[in-house]
Amino acid sequence: MSATKSSRAFRVFSWFSLVSTLGVVLWGAYVRATRSGAGCGDHWPVCNGQVVPREPSVQTLIEYTHRLTSGLVMVFALVLCVWALRAHAKGHPVRRAAVFSLVFMLTEAAVGAGLVLFEMVAHNESIGRAFWMAAHLLNTFLLVGAQALTAWWAGGRERVVLRRQGLTGWLLAGSLVGMLVLGVSGAIAALGDTLFPATSLAEGLSQDVSPTAHILLRLRVLHPVLAVLVGAGVVFTGAMVARLRPSPAVRRSAWLLGVLYGLQLFAGMVNVVLLAPVWLQLVHLLLADLVWIVLLRLGAAGLALGAPRADVKVRSVLSPT
Numbered sequence: 001m002s003a004t005k006s007s008r009a010f011r012v013f014s015w016f017s018l019v020s021t022l023g024v025v026l027w028g029a030y031v032r033a034t035r036s037g038a039g040c041g042d043h044w045p046v047c048n049g050q051v052v053p054r055e056p057s058v059q060t061l062i063e064y065t066h067r068l069t070s071g072l073v074m075v076f077a078l079v080l081c082v083w084a085l086r087a088h089a090k091g092h093p094v095r096r097a098a099v100f101s102l103v104f105m106l107t108e109a110a111v112g113a114g115l116v117l118f119e120m121v122a123h124n125e126s127i128g129r130a131f132w133m134a135a136h137l138l139n140t141f142l143l144v145g146a147q148a149l150t151a152w153w154a155g156g157r158e159r160v161v162l163r164r165q166g167l168t169g170w171l172l173a174g175s176l177v178g179m180l181v182l183g184v185s186g187a188i189a190a191l192g193d194t195l196f197p198a199t200s201l202a203e204g205l206s207q208d209v210s211p212t213a214h215i216l217l218r219l220r221v222l223h224p225v226l227a228v229l230v231g232a233g234v235v236f237t238g239a240m241v242a243r244l245r246p247s248p249a250v251r252r253s254a255w256l257l258g259v260l261y262g263l264q265l266f267a268g269m270v271n272v273v274l275l276a277p278v279w280l281q282l283v284h285l286l287l288a289d290l291v292w293i294v295l296l297r298l299g300a301a302g303l304a305l306g307a308p309r310a311d312v313k314v315r316s317v318l319s320p321t
Contacts, residue, residue, distance in 0.1 A: 003092060005156030010087060014151040017076040017101075021147055022289055024069045025140055028112075029285050031066050033194055033278040037121025039063030044116045070109065077105040080150065093159040097150040104143035111136045125195050127215060130188050137187040138180060141292055148293040149300060157249075158304040165303055168244045172299040175237040178230040179292055182223075186288060189223040192216040193276040201273060227268055231261050234291070238298060244310050245302040253298035260291045 006014075031037050039059035040047035047053045047064050056064065084098030115121055115136065120129040153159070162169065196217055198204035207213050208221040238254035264287040271280045301307065 003153065003156055003158055004089070006094060006154035007087065010083060011151070011154045013076075013083070014080060014098075014147070014154045017073065017080050018144070018147040018151055020069075020076055021073050021105075021144060022286070024066070024073050025144070025289065026282050026286060027066050027069060029190070029282055030278065031062055032121075032190070033281055034059070034062060035122045035194065036060075036062035037115065038119070040067070040116065042117060042119050044113045070112065074105055074109060077102045077147075080147075084150065093153040093157075094150055097146055097153055100146040101143065101150055104139060104146055108136075108139050108143050111139055123195070125214065125216070130191060130216060130219075133187045133191050134184040137183050141180060141183055141289075144289055145292060145296050148296055152297055152300055157300065158306055160300055160303045161305050162303065168241055168302055171237040171240055172295075172302065175230075175234045175295060176299070178233055179295060182226050182230045183288060183292070185219070185223040185226050186284075188216060189220040190276070190281060190285075192220040193281070198275055201275065204272070204275060224268065224272070227265060231265055234261055234295065241298060241302045245307050246310055247301060247308050249301035250298060250307070253294055253301055257291065257294045257298060260287060260294055263287055264291055 005011075031039075036059035039057065039061070040053070040063050041049070043049055045067070047056075047060065047067070053060050053064055081098045081102040084094050088094050111132070115132055118128075118132070120126075120132045165172075192214070196207065196214060198207060207217045210217070235258050238257040242251045242254035264284070267280065267284045267287055271277075271284050274280060
């Protein structure tokens, strides 16, 4: 028996909140790619010491817009959380997912504030900034994931059961960890592209292998290697989970996961060849977020209470009666 489906209004608002957050995430990447993170100076939450900047530069407008929209999705997350707690009975998976959405939205704001206050923006080339970017990426994935699961469970799907999931659980856990590692490497690679833009593909490749190059450039070469390895693992996981947990939702998610990851790899290759134009960086990031969402959906469907289990049927056939 499925969990209680949320009201239509709540389901629509949960998806709207997720889409809005993805838009703000992409705009944040645009802030980084255009080096506009210092557009409001080292002031936060005010901008250059003002609530509303006067005679702002283009970079100030870009950064200020990001702050305004970030505040707006924070309100959405708060409304979603309160609504989830009031409209759903205790034990409904939507409640916990909505609470985590708000928690990660708050930590997202804290990380964003830290980037500004500690001047880990614009032309800062320190390794410390790479750690901040990694933390920002990890928190963003957790935030987007929590909001995606809120919308998923609002549709009346069953909660996840983590115990005794066998190979399915291990495959999904490994793929999720792999995606987090890949995301961090992508954030560092994007930072290197922003700080040390190459004028040609040959120059970019020589930067990656030069022993005198900045560490961010030497780390950049790890991302495509990880993309291929993690991609193979994620697609394999999708295929295996579709066999071990053969529900329609799992099969759809596995198919979509393979398609999206193929597009992601293609976008990554084109990004390298075209020397990481800003628009393609945003497309690449959006695809990464979508892969992450679909992987979580695959896990939520495959590990759901009452999900069909082909591995149990096989064991029952092989076990002596």
